[in-house]
Amino acid sequence: MLRIGVIGTGWIATRHMDALTREAGVQIAALCDINEQRVEELASKYGAEAYTDYIEMFEESALDMVLICTPPGIRLGPISEAAKRGIACFIEKPPAFDEKEAIEINKVIEESGILASVGFMYRYAGAVEKAKELIAGAAVPIIRSVYVCGLAINPDWPRWFFNKSLSGGPLLDQAIHVIDASRYLIDQTSGDISELQAFGSNLSIEKTDEFTIEDSHVLNIRYKNGTIQNHTQSWAIDPNYANIELISNDFHLKIDLNPEPYAFYRSKLTGVYKNNPIDIDFTDEDFYITEMRTFIEAVKTDNKDLIRSPYHDAIKTLRTMLLANKSVEENKGVYV
Structure with missing residues (x-):
């Protein structure tokens, strides 16, 4: 069972989570958002644990994959914490808010060797x-x-x-x-x-x-x-x-x-x-489903060649x- 976490619970996150509920062999295990009421409501809906601190989520949830659905200025921290633990990252667009941060994130991804894809559906x-x-x-x-x-x-x-x-x-x-x-x-x-x-x-x-x-x-x-x-x-x-x-x-x-x-x-x-x-x-x-299904398959098989939007190209x-x-x-x- 592939255990999945989600950081940020806005519209695009729920779109992805609805798609994930139709996939076999995956579990939405943990959700994180600074809006405590919203994250608890959605965690109840999807059968997940609710967090307001993503580091705490990573420490407690034993995840295989995480969806980064935060506003664009909040990318480096969550991705770095995921990379420390070898957790694959699906990163919503834009890949970062500025090029300097994007280069830092790309370095984290390449040095850790984690699978990463950007949500260019x-x-x-x-x-x-x-x-x-x-x-x-x-x-x-x-x-x-x-x-x-x-x-x-x-x-x-x-x-x-x-x-x-x-x-x-x-x-x-x-x-x-x-x-x-x-x-x-x-x-x-x-x-x-x-x-x-x-x-x-x-x-x-x-x-x-x-x-x-x-x-x-x-x-x-x-x-x-x-x-x-x-x-x-x-x-x-x-x-x-x-x-x-x-x-x-x-x-x-x-x-x-x-x-x-x-x-x-x-x-x-x-x-x-x-x-x-x-x-x-x-x-x-449904190209959102195709996009997510492809990344899940890449994570399950450890095959980065399946990913059509690798982070290093998304920077361009x-x-x-x-x-x-x-x-x-x-x-x-x-x-x-």
Whole structure:
């Protein structure tokens, strides 16, 4: 039985835990959160022990694997404590809040030899996997992508997301998923960037002391292999939609990452590939489940090759988004 702990019990944690309850041979053994009432309620729901101190949880729970679902500024401590005990880490995005911490975390992971994966779930989407297969070895001159949703106009959403000093804002929290999937599609090494420019605006929601993010962004990227990308991002447009278009003379493929509004778990691939129409709807998938199931299998078999988003590669996506925020704040392009 694989004993699993979870640190941080927000929306994404419960999404993962609901998926884990459907997996054989695993047990949600311990939960940790600074909100004592919430962690006790969820621990009762999932049949786990409740903690408000993650070190105490590690000392008492004999875990095989832990999910790090904390806000992005709380990564190094929990991962370091897990690594001391040889516990595999599934780390929600972003992999860290800044590059310095990410490098420290990567050193901890590599020196301890623990298995670690970052929660870039689009790498496990059927449409992404199929598109990557189709374009393997081909140049991708243009990528056009978009992710918009009404997160900032949702009165029930946790307010810390709208404090850039805590969440990193839409670029670090959400656009990071689409840019990571784009890097993955054109290959992890070719997915290195050489230049970017980002713009932000607040035409929908004015900045205040509590709302310090830009509500909308446009990001332009030049990759080292010559691919260029334009990404549009907003937290002030509802209903949500997210897609990636791959455009060349040989193909025009559209990866729809939520074919239905508020469907955050399946994908669809449409378009044309070498004059052949493509229309594949992955109606039965749940890429959150695929992502978690893959990591569980990697832990059970001690096979790091199953992991599609290793920490050392996730740092490259993190660096891209940190530079994008820098470009917005300094109002100029950034060369890498």
